[in-house]
Amino acid sequence: MANKILDIYELKREFTMGSETVRALKGVSFEVEQGEFVTIMGKSGSGKTTLLNILGCLDKPSEGKFLLDGVSIGDLSRNELARIRNQKIGFVFQSYNLLARTSALENVELPLLYNKAIGARERHERAVQSLEAVKLADRLGHLPNQLSGGQQQRVAIARALVNQPVMILADEATGNLDTRTSYEIMALMQELNKQGKTIVFVTHEPDIAAFSSRTITLKDGRVIKDVKNTNIASAAAALAALPAQDDY
Amino acid sequence: MNIINIFSIAARALLRNKLRAFLTMLGIIIGVASVITMVAIGQGSKQSIRDQLTTMGSNMITLRPSSNATVGGGARLGASSLQTLTVEDVRAIEAKAQYITNVSPAVSTSGQVINAALNWPTQMQGVSPGYLDIRQWKLQHGTNFTDEDVRTANKVCLIGQTIVESIFSNGEDPIGKYVRFKKIPFKVIGVLEEKGENAFGQDQDDIILAPYTTVQKRLMAITYVQTIYASAVDEQSSDLAVGSISDILRKQHKLKAGEADDFTVRTQAELISTISSTSELLTVLLTAIAGISLIVGGIGIMNIMYVSVTERTKEIGLRMSIGARGIDILLQFLVEAIFISITGGIIGVLLGIAAAKIVTAVFSWPTLISESSIILSFLVCAITGVFFGYYPARNASRLDPIEALRYE
Structure with missing residues (x-):
């Protein structure tokens, strides 16, 4: 039986805004097993972002059960949450969030700097390996402003991979990219997934969801649809099907 | 981390x-x-x-007589008319006082100094050879007088630059010349370096130094001394030196415990501070x-x-x-x-x-x-x-x- 990476049961999250209580999540339950490529979809206001924050251990649920790789997150302190984020989760953001004026290599090394078990040599080696995995081995010394959007996002993915997380958590990771580059990123994601990485991908674009193995749809703080995708589209094939790039 | x-x-x-x-x-x-x-x-x-300050003799200690004795109408006597400090006091300080490097008695008298046709009103100060060290004065040329000169009340003197300029013509070497002061011939054996005016505008070069015995016996016919100068080892020990000197002088003058000092001791410490x-x-x-x-x-x-x-x-x-x-x-x-x-x-x-x-x-x-x-x-x-x-x-x-x- 495959390892359960996420085990969520009746998850609730409420915010108090002045005198009003906003119930962003009203009882969400699902499980994600190792090696799955899950997309979470939903309109804005569906509780997608709140769920993402909780999955990323940036926020804690008000109620309900959340086990990440067998660890119950609800009971952890701020510092323990930071350690979980450091060692079990790889974040990929919509706006890349690379440190400016910092080389690709140093950006990728960043998570390892917060892990005291890893020395300088291993840090460097693993950062180089990660960048090789996203096919940026020739851009180690480049600064973010010398890279295209797609390349920057690949650096961000390398940064998410470098700490060998149990799950890659992507938040609208293709939101800032054109179709071609989006497909490139999705092809990379699919490749990583084939290598066994668990990926949770938050998006609102259905065509992106088509590349995943499972789609969970949220609405008004509840799961309204949770379907296995039997017919997974290949991003590499979609990329090849795009018309040749215009030269201008 | x-x-x-x-x-x-x-x-x-x-x-x-x-x-x-x-x-x-x-x-x-x-x-x-x-x-x-x-x-x-x-x-x-x-x-x-x-x-x-140190080159000005900041560690100098000055002793003057003082007294509550009064004359006639109740006026107190000034230091210069008191005769309580003696050569014996100087010897006692020299022998017993601590934190002291040099002691010199001083007596002074004014008069005309004459060399051939030129003369000049000035002061002759009778001191011991250590006086130059106390004042941090240096000789420009010539030699200082010696303890032997003091003992024999020898008629030798050191003269300041003002004297040189006033009674010697240009280029004339004063060393070995005789000048007369109050009709007594003194042999010039040294010339003092120029010091200029002191802080109060007095010309410090307008001076003749001679052995104190010579001034006491041959010029003034006195046995007491007017002032005693001493130098402390350094500025910091000035106060200790003053204490030591006071104790010795009180003993010398046979003052009882309750009696006031019949002398005053001044240091440059106030100036320094x-x-x-x-x-x-x-x-x-x-x-x-x-x-x-x-x-x-x-x-x-x-x-x-x-x-x-x-x-x-x-x-x-x-x-x-x-x-x-x-x-x-x-x-x-x-x-x-x-x-x-x-x-x-x-x-x-x-x-x-x-x-x-x-x-x-x-x-x-x-x-x-x-x-x-x-x-x-x-x-x-x-x-x-x-x-x-x-x-x-x-x-x-x-x-x-x-x-x-x-x-x-």
Whole structure:
């Protein structure tokens, strides 16, 4: 039986805004097993972002059960949450969030700097390996402003991979990219997934969801649809099907 | 999270903003450099004043007779008419007093000094050979008289520059010549170096020195001495020397425990302390000005760190999302602040020393770089870094990662 990476049961999250209580999540339950490529979809206001924050251990649920790789997150302190984020989760953001004026290599090394078990040599080696995995081995010394959007996002993915997380958590990771580059990123994601990485991908674009193995749809703080995708589209094939790039 | 990583994170963050780091440092650099330069100038002027005082005989002790005895209508007698100090007192002080290097009695009388057709009204002072050392006077040429001259009341003298100019024609060598003072011929054996006027406008070169026995016996026909001069080992022991001399004189004069002294002892200490306190005040003032600039530098650090926390909110959010704990963020910002202030401090110290040297070289002001000012300003720097860096750093560490990540 495959390892359960996420085990969520009746998850609730409420915010108090002045005198009003906003119930962003009203009882969400699902499980994600190792090696799955899950997309979470939903309109804005569906509780997608709140769920993402909780999955990323940036926020804690008000109620309900959340086990990440067998660890119950609800009971952890701020510092323990930071350690979980450091060692079990790889974040990929919509706006890349690379440190400016910092080389690709140093950006990728960043998570390892917060892990005291890893020395300088291993840090460097693993950062180089990660960048090789996203096919940026020739851009180690480049600064973010010398890279295209797609390349920057690949650096961000390398940064998410470098700490060998149990799950890659992507938040609208293709939101800032054109179709071609989006497909490139999705092809990379699919490749990583084939290598066994668990990926949770938050998006609102259905065509992106088509590349995943499972789609969970949220609405008004509840799961309204949770379907296995039997017919997974290949991003590499979609990329090849795009018309040749215009030269201008 | 180990310390090396914290340092490399902070160093990378600073290197990303070299100009900003440098500008922040500039406040500290100027602050520290001005502290060191100002203190060096203050200390230097203090030292040079002290040195000058020492060459003026700042360790000199003067003894004069004093008395409550009155004449006729109740008027008290002045020191010059009292005859209570004797050569025996001088001998006793010489033999027993501690913290004393030289003792000399002094008697003086005025009259005309005559060389051939020229004459000049002046003073002849009868002293012992040690007097020159007490006053820190030097001979321009010739020799000092000796104890033997004192014992035999020899008619030899040392003359000041004013005398040379007044009764000797240009180019004439006074050494070996005879001058007459109150009809008695004195052989000139030495010429004193020019000293100019003293602080009260008196010409210090208008003087003739002779053995005190000669002046006592041959000119004044007295046995007492008017003044006793002594020199303490150094300025600091002046007070101890005064105590020692007082005890000996009270014994010599057979004064009972309750009786007032029949002499007064004066040191130059008051003069020294007045001048020292003036230059001390100068040092304090300069240090205060410099200290203010150091505080301004510190506030500069705080300001930059604050701006930096706001500006780097997103970065902080990212760092937190990839596993930085609050303490990691706190330490990063703190190390950045300390790094800025320490580096600024080092550069400031070097610049301050250089500036002090330049001040000496260009304006020929004396400067004295004291280790204490270096250590102090350096410590202040480090403390400034921690103090002004802590608050913004703490704010940074308390940011909510979700909010911070959303921050634009």
